[in-house]
Amino acid sequence: MEKDLFRSRIRLRHLHCFLAAAQERNLRKAADKLHLTQPAISKTLSELEEIVGVKLLERNRLGARLTRDGEAFLPHAVSVLEALDAVTNAVGQEQKPAHESIYIGALPTVAPDLIPAVLPLFRQRHPQAKVLIQTAANAPLLQMLTAGEVDFVLGRMADPQMMAGLSFELLYVEPLVFAVRNGHPLAARPSVSLSDIVAHSFVISPKGTIPRHNAESYLQSRGLAIPANSTETLSVSVARQITRHSDAVWFTPAGAAREDLADRTLVQLAVPTEGTEEPVGLLLRSEGTLTTLAREFVRMLRETAATRRSARSG
Template identity: 30%
Template sequence: MLTRRYLEQKLKMHHLRAVEAIILHRSLLKGAAALGITQPALTKTLQELEDILQQRLFDRLPRGVRPTEAGDLFAQFSRRLLAEIRRLDEELDRLSGPEGGTVAIGTLPVAATGVLPGALTRLKQQHPQLRVRLEQGRTEDLLPKLASGEIDLIVGRLYEPSIPDGFLREPLWEEPISVLARLDHPVFRLPEITMAALRPYDLVLPTVTQRVGQEIEVFLERLALAPTSSLRSSSYGFIREMLHGTDMLSIMPRLMMAGDLLRGTLKVVPLPEKAPPRPAGIILPPNRVLPAPAHAFLAALRAHVAEIGERGLTSITTSNSSAAESDRTRSRRRR
């Protein structure tokens, strides 16, 4: 006969935070450091929680820990509970003032340095009291947080899911891989820009994510560009300085340098070879109403993207009622 666990009486917030930290870092030592406590204290909390649940939550490995089936299950529930508590905190802020509240945004790295700064600048001008919480990462890391309610939406490149996942994907703009150079670069004085004219110049290339890196390499092969030397960096600031201060060229998602393109200090090098399409936009949860702060952010994002399009820096995708349908719906239609 099973005995009642009385979880509603025994579970405490520090139990939830402990499992979240251990799951995230896959280590008691690193999890304890993230929580600002000692490893023995975290071990004691975990033992206490396992006694309450009457389940082992983690298997100890030679290096780190691995969640059991019960550990994964508890982590899913604790993630949702912590997200709801954060949401409650943010909603109470909203009630304290008409312009209050928080929007939680997940962003891919290219969008974080590209369209997001301009959109957030516009948002803060229109809603100065609204707070923004950013989570940067890969799509596969951000989707579980979107599902649990930790974030309101995801902004960035829209990669096609390997299987329908039910999330709503709405394309808003294109961010093609492009060649960028400073405004007064010698290539812009040529009567005709050819691939041969670009080959003498060294490249400074971003190392943002493996996916973006692969797309850049494929585009380099299509252009038959094999520079004598090139630099690679994950630093947005370093790449900007090299582009502005030297004759180096860069190949990257065009709107990664949206601010400099809008200011006119960098320019897209026109090429005879058209880049493959790279749709970008937003990912939304399918069955959750967006809070007012998220709607305010979306309005600012759409306005900023529209300005970029009007300047001729990217193609804008026109949204309609069917644009944001779920992948599951589209999958049914293809059958």
């Protein structure tokens, strides 16, 4: 890729279209997001690929997926657009009105499931609102909530001493699942046993977390243990990438892998995991009121969770 030629031909519309396609993994959805037609966004992406000289997206009837070059290009495209936003924000601050903010605490395994589904709806009504999302393990999140550092938490019920001054509202219950990359040796087998699974390294939540406790209890009740060569991480994005690019088995709450399982980037192994179900809900301060923005976001979370519960039971 010739640097001068690239600089002379690249346009912001190329980056906006690429980022929307990378985020939505579907050209129709990306076009809707940018208020363009699908042929227009497809043409713009083809122009971008011609400029950079490599294929950035694999397109098919199921959607669009980043190639290895696309994954390498993505953080640079994001950096360019963020830099432009920073310039915009730095200019004329004295004339800009202050915008309301909402502070959300969420478990890493819950945040990528519910929040992306709710945020576009929230943005339609409050396009200027600032949304700050803190992810952490359950205990630190409850400490943030108690200290007033976040408006509410998407998390799990904790020990009574940690729940003092807090309330818990159940949104849904989800099990742990075994997820592997599409093409994993276990994915092709007509039947898989737990012994087959524990022969592979795991990607799993760290000790002290509720998913880890439930995973250990599940395996111990069957005379098995978490493999010694497992990788522990709170980061869903790190866990996802490790699973996608190795033969590791991701033992995770179902919501964390929901999108990957839906688009078949990852495959759920058909092994029952009864007894690993975890309640996920809203944690609020018992004393104190939510801001108007926070109340509206909470309402949308409740509605989204109710819709998913109905879909599962239907």
